Amino acid sequence: MTAFTDTDPQHVDPSPGRGRPRDPNLDAAILHAALEGLIEHGYDRLSMDEIAVRAQVGKGAVYRRWPSKAELVVDAIVMWRLARSPVAVPDTGSLRGDFDAALEAMPDMDEADGAMFAVLLGLLTAASRDSELTAALDANLLELARSTIRDVLERAVRRGEIEPGRDLSLVPDMMIGLNLLRIVAGQPIDREFFRRVIDDLVLPVLLGPDQTTTPSKRE
Amino acid sequence: MTAFTDTDPQHVDPSPGRGRPRDPNLDAAILHAALEGLIEHGYDRLSMDEIAVRAQVGKGAVYRRWPSKAELVVDAIVMWRLARSPVAVPDTGSLRGDFDAALEAMPDMDEADGAMFAVLLGLLTAASRDSELTAALDANLLELARSTIRDVLERAVRRGEIEPGRDLSLVPDMMIGLNLLRIVAGQPIDREFFRRVIDDLVLPVLLGPDQTTTPSKRE
Amino acid sequence: MTAFTDTDPQHVDPSPGRGRPRDPNLDAAILHAALEGLIEHGYDRLSMDEIAVRAQVGKGAVYRRWPSKAELVVDAIVMWRLARSPVAVPDTGSLRGDFDAALEAMPDMDEADGAMFAVLLGLLTAASRDSELTAALDANLLELARSTIRDVLERAVRRGEIEPGRDLSLVPDMMIGLNLLRIVAGQPIDREFFRRVIDDLVLPVLLGPDQTTTPSKRE
Amino acid sequence: MTAFTDTDPQHVDPSPGRGRPRDPNLDAAILHAALEGLIEHGYDRLSMDEIAVRAQVGKGAVYRRWPSKAELVVDAIVMWRLARSPVAVPDTGSLRGDFDAALEAMPDMDEADGAMFAVLLGLLTAASRDSELTAALDANLLELARSTIRDVLERAVRRGEIEPGRDLSLVPDMMIGLNLLRIVAGQPIDREFFRRVIDDLVLPVLLGPDQTTTPSKRE
DNA sequence: AGCTAATCGAGACGGTACGTCGAGTCTTCTC
DNA sequence: GAGAAGACTCGACGTACCGTCTCGATTAGCT
Numbered sequence: 001m002t003a004f005t006d007t008d009p010q011h012v013d014p015s016p017g018r019g020r021p022r023d024p025n026l027d028a029a030i031l032h033a034a035l036e037g038l039i040e041h042g043y044d045r046l047s048m049d050e051i052a053v054r055a056q057v058g059k060g061a062v063y064r065r066w067p068s069k070a071e072l073v074v075d076a077i078v079m080w081r082l083a084r085s086p087v088a089v090p091d092t093g094s095l096r097g098d099f100d101a102a103l104e105a106m107p108d109m110d111e112a113d114g115a116m117f118a119v120l121l122g123l124l125t126a127a128s129r130d131s132e133l134t135a136a137l138d139a140n141l142l143e144l145a146r147s148t149i150r151d152v153l154e155r156a157v158r159r160g161e162i163e164p165g166r167d168l169s170l171v172p173d174m175m176i177g178l179n180l181l182r183i184v185a186g187q188p189i190d191r192e193f194f195r196r197v198i199d200d201l202v203l204p205v206l207l208g209p210d211q212t213t214t215p216s217k218r219e
Numbered sequence: 220m221t222a223f224t225d226t227d228p229q230h231v232d233p234s235p236g237r238g239r240p241r242d243p244n245l246d247a248a249i250l251h252a253a254l255e256g257l258i259e260h261g262y263d264r265l266s267m268d269e270i271a272v273r274a275q276v277g278k279g280a281v282y283r284r285w286p287s288k289a290e291l292v293v294d295a296i297v298m299w300r301l302a303r304s305p306v307a308v309p310d311t312g313s314l315r316g317d318f319d320a321a322l323e324a325m326p327d328m329d330e331a332d333g334a335m336f337a338v339l340l341g342l343l344t345a346a347s348r349d350s351e352l353t354a355a356l357d358a359n360l361l362e363l364a365r366s367t368i369r370d371v372l373e374r375a376v377r378r379g380e381i382e383p384g385r386d387l388s389l390v391p392d393m394m395i396g397l398n399l400l401r402i403v404a405g406q407p408i409d410r411e412f413f414r415r416v417i418d419d420l421v422l423p424v425l426l427g428p429d430q431t432t433t434p435s436k437r438e
Numbered sequence: 439m440t441a442f443t444d445t446d447p448q449h450v451d452p453s454p455g456r457g458r459p460r461d462p463n464l465d466a467a468i469l470h471a472a473l474e475g476l477i478e479h480g481y482d483r484l485s486m487d488e489i490a491v492r493a494q495v496g497k498g499a500v501y502r503r504w505p506s507k508a509e510l511v512v513d514a515i516v517m518w519r520l521a522r523s524p525v526a527v528p529d530t531g532s533l534r535g536d537f538d539a540a541l542e543a544m545p546d547m548d549e550a551d552g553a554m555f556a557v558l559l560g561l562l563t564a565a566s567r568d569s570e571l572t573a574a575l576d577a578n579l580l581e582l583a584r585s586t587i588r589d590v591l592e593r594a595v596r597r598g599e600i601e602p603g604r605d606l607s608l609v610p611d612m613m614i615g616l617n618l619l620r621i622v623a624g625q626p627i628d629r630e631f632f633r634r635v636i637d638d639l640v641l642p643v644l645l646g647p648d649q650t651t652t653p654s655k656r657e
Numbered sequence: 658m659t660a661f662t663d664t665d666p667q668h669v670d671p672s673p674g675r676g677r678p679r680d681p682n683l684d685a686a687i688l689h690a691a692l693e694g695l696i697e698h699g700y701d702r703l704s705m706d707e708i709a710v711r712a713q714v715g716k717g718a719v720y721r722r723w724p725s726k727a728e729l730v731v732d733a734i735v736m737w738r739l740a741r742s743p744v745a746v747p748d749t750g751s752l753r754g755d756f757d758a759a760l761e762a763m764p765d766m767d768e769a770d771g772a773m774f775a776v777l778l779g780l781l782t783a784a785s786r787d788s789e790l791t792a793a794l795d796a797n798l799l800e801l802a803r804s805t806i807r808d809v810l811e812r813a814v815r816r817g818e819i820e821p822g823r824d825l826s827l828v829p830d831m832m833i834g835l836n837l838l839r840i841v842a843g844q845p846i847d848r849e850f851f852r853r854v855i856d857d858l859v860l861p862v863l864l865g866p867d868q869t870t871t872p873s874k875r876e
Numbered sequence: 877a878g879c880t881a882a883t884c885g886a887g888a889c890g891g892t893a894c895g896t897c898g899a900g901t902c903t904t905c906t907c
Numbered sequence: 908g909a910g911a912a913g914a915c916t917c918g919a920c921g922t923a924c925c926g927t928c929t930c931g932a933t934t935a936g937c938t
Binding site for chain 1: 910911913
C-alpha cells in the first residue's frame with residue numbers, strides 16, 4: 001500500500017518489457033471520475049462501478065491500479081489538493097507580511113471545493129480504522145499544510161521576531177484543527193475567518209510573553 | 220428528522236392513545252446494541268441485522284424508530300456522550316486552577332473510548348452530506364464541549380484575570396479543533412497533550428498582550 | 439380446525455355468558471374483504487393487514503375468528519360458492535333432460551367468477567401440503583359438485599336408463615376433473631364446453647355397453 | 658418472459674461476445690437446488706437464500722437468471738418433468754395392449770414424486786394470475802401428457818379399432834383431469850386407479866356406440 | 877350501579893424472506 | 908499481457924408480511 005506516499009499515483013510498473021503496457025491516460029481518467037463522483041454523491045454513495053462507467057474503463061483497470069475504493073479516493077483527493085495551490089508562501093520580510101501574503105494567495109472557495117472538503121473529512125474519518133490509510137492521508141494532506149506554516153514560523157524565528165526558545169510545534173496543528181472544525185460544522189473557510197485566527201490566536205501566541213516560565217503544576 | 224435535536228432519542232409519538240404504544244425499553248436496548256456493535260466492528264462493519272439480534276428485537280422495531288443505520292448510530296453516540304460526563308468544571312478561584320481541575324477530572328480514555336472517537340469521527344463524515352445530521356451532531360457534541368470551556372473563560376473574565384474586551388470566541392474551537400486533529404491522526408488524547416495545549420497556546424493567548432491594537436492590514 | 443365443515447363460518451362461541459359478544463357483522467365483513475382482495479391480487483399477494491383495513495377491523499378480530507390466512511380464504515371461497523348456485527338439478531324424467539336442465543341453470547361466468555376460479559385453484563394447490571385444509575376444501579367444494587352429479591346419475595339408474603350394475607363412481611370426478619383442467623389452462627367453462635363433455639364422454643360411458651365383461655388383463 | 662417456452666431453461670444470451678459469459682453449470686446447479694428445496698419444504702417454505710446456499714452460488718447469480726422465485730421454481734419443475742420419462746408408449750398392436758404397456762411402463766411414484774406433484778399443483782395456482790406462466794406450464798407439462806395419449810388413440814383409429822369419425826379431443830383431457838383431481842385431493846396416482854379409469858371410462862367411450870347421432874337438444 | 881370479562885380498532889412486536897445493490901475477484905474475448 | 912465487459916461470491920440493505928401481543932375504549936351479563 002505504498003500508493004499514497006508516491007508522488008505518482010500509479011503503483012509499481014512491475015515488468016516493463018512483456019505484454020501491453022498500461023495506458024497512462026487511464027490513471028487520470030479514473031481519478032477524475034472518482035473525484036466527480038465523490039463531489040456528487042460523497043464517499044459512501046460512490047460506487048466503483050460508477051467510477052468505471054464514468055471513466056469508460058473496465059473495473060479491472062481500476063483494481064489493477066488501486067487495491068480498494070478507499071485508496072483510490074485518497075489518491076483522487078491528493079491529486080485535487082496538489083493541483084490547487086502553490087502552497088509556498090513568499091518571504092515578505094515580516095511575520096505579519098507573510099501571513100497577509102498567504103491570505104491573499106488563498107484561493108476563493110467555490111462550490112466544488114466545499115463539497116471536496118466535506119468529502120475529505122469523510123475520508124479522514126472513514127480512514128480512522130485503517131491505520132495505513134490514516135498515515136497516508138496524514139502524510140499527504142496534513143503534513144503538506146503543516147510544513148507550509150512551519151516555513152513561515154521558522155523564517156520569523158530566524159528574523160528574531162519570535163523568541164528562539166519557544167516550542168511552536170502546536171501552532172500549525174492549531175490552525176489546521178480550526179479549519180477541520182469548520183469543515184465538520186459545515187461552515188465556510190474564508191479569508192475573514194482565517195484573519196481572525198491569525199490576529200486573535202496565532203500572533204498572540206507567537207509574539208506574547210512566554211508563559212512556560214510559570215507553568216501549571218505538574219503532578 | 221427532528222430526532223437528533225430531541226433530548227429523548229425516540230421520535231414523535233404520533234397519536235397517543237390509539238394502538239399499542241412503543242415499548243420504551245426497546246429504544247435503549249437498540250441504542251446499546253448499536254453502541255456495542257459500533258465499538259466491536261466500527262461503523263462500516265456494523266449491520267442492522269446484528270443490532271436487531273443483539274437487542275433481541277425484530278428489524279421492524281429498529282426501522283420503526285430510525286429511518287436508517289446512520290441516524291440510529293448518531294443517536295447511539297449522542298446517548299453515549301450524554302451518559303459519560305457531567306462536564307462541569309468546578310470554580311477553583313483562578314484560571315489556571317480551573318484548567319488543572321479540568322485536567323484532573325478528565326477521564327482516562329479506555330479502549331472503547333478510543334474506538335468511540337473513531338466512530339464518532341466516522342459519523343461526522345457520513346453526516347457531512349446531510350446538513351440536518353451535521354447540525355444535530357454539532358449541537359449535541361461540539362456545543363457541549365464549547366460551553367464547558369466558555370464557562371471557564373467567562374469566570375476568568377469576571378475575576379479580572381483576562382482583559383474584559385478580548386474576543387475569546389475562537390479559543391474553545393481552537394481546543395476542540397486540536398483534539399479533532401488528534402483523533403483524525405489516530406493519536407491519543409491524554410493529559411500530557413492537553414497540558415501542552417493549555418500551557419503553550421491557551422494561556423499565552425488569554426494572558427498575553429492584546430495584539431488586536433495593531434492588526435494586520437485590512438484590504 | 440373444524441371451521442370448514444361448519445355451515446356457519448364462524449367457530450365455536452365458547453361461553454355465551456360473560457364478556458362482550460362477538461359482533462356478528464364482522465364475520466361477513468371480513469369474508470367479503472378477503473374475497474375482494476383475493477380477486478384483486480390473488481392468494482399470495484393478499485395480506486391479512488389489507489383484509490383488516492378493507493373490513494375496517496383490527497387484525498385481532500380476524501385472528502380471533504380464523505387461525506390463519508389460508509383458512510380464512512377457504513371460508514371466503516366456500517361462502518362465495520354457496521351464495522352462487524342452487525346446485526339442485528330438477529328431475530325432468532330423463533337423464534338427458536336432467537343434463538339439459540343443469541346446463542340451462544348454469545350461470546354465466548362473469549369476470550369475477552373467472553378470477554375466483556383461478557383463486558380457487560390457487561387455494562387447492564396451496565392447500566396441498568396441509569392435509570386438513572385439503573380435506574376441508576374437498577368436503578366443501580368438490581363433494582358439493584360430486585353429489586349434485588351423483589343425484590342425477592342415481593335417478594337415471596332408478597329409471598332404468600343406466601344398467602344397474604355399473605360402477606359410476608368415476609363419472610362425477612371425470613366431469614370435475616375436466617373443469618379443473620380448464621381452470622388450470624385458463625380456459626372458460628361455458629355451456630358449449632359442458633355440452634361436449636356430456637355428449638362426447640358422459641353419455642357414451644353411461645349408455646354404452648359394459649366393457650368390464652372383457653377387462654384388460656390383470657397381473 | 659420467454660424463459661418458460663424455451664427448451665433451454667436459461668434466458669437470452671444478450672451479446673455473445675463481450676464480457677464473461679454466464680456459467681452454464683450454474684443454471685443446472687440452481688435448478689437442482691431449487692428442486693431439492695422444493696421437495697423438502699414445499700413452495701412457501703423454500704427460500705431463495707437457501708437455494709443460493711445449496712447451489713453454492715450468490716443470490717445475484719440466481720436473480721440474474723430468473724426474475725422471481727416463482728419463475729425459477731416453474732423452470733425447476735419443467736426440468737424435473739423433462740428428465741423423468743421418455744413418455745413414448747410402444748405400439749403393441751391393439752388399443753388395450755397399448756394401455757397395458759403404458760400402465761406397466763408407468764413409474765412407481767416415490768415420495769419425492771408425491772411431493773413434486775403437490776408442488777407442481779401449487780405452482781399452477783401461483784401461475785393462475787400470470788397468463789404467460791400458465792401458458793408455459795400448459796405447454797410444457799399438460800401438452801406433454803396430452804400428446805402421449807393422443808398417439809395411442811391415433812394408432813387405434815388407424816388400426817380401425819375406433820370408428821374414424823369420432824371426436825376424441827376430450828379424451829386426453831379427461832384422463833389428465835382425473836389425475837389432477839387426485840393430486841388436489843391428495844390421493845395417490847397408482848396403477849390400480851389408472852386401470853379403473855381406462856376400463857370404466859376410456860374404453861367405453863372409445864369403443865361404445867357413437868351417441869352424437871342423437872344429441873341433446875340444442876337451443 | 878358496580879364488577880367482570882370478552883370484545884373492538886389500532887398498531888407495535890419477533891421473526892423471516894424478499895429482491896436490490898455494492899465491493900472486490902474472475903473469466904471471457906479483443907487489441 | 909492490458910483492455911472492456913460483465914458474471915461471480917458474499918453479505919448488508921431496507922421493505923413487507925405473518926401471527927402474536929398490548930394498549931385504551933366499548934359492551935355485554937352478573938351481582
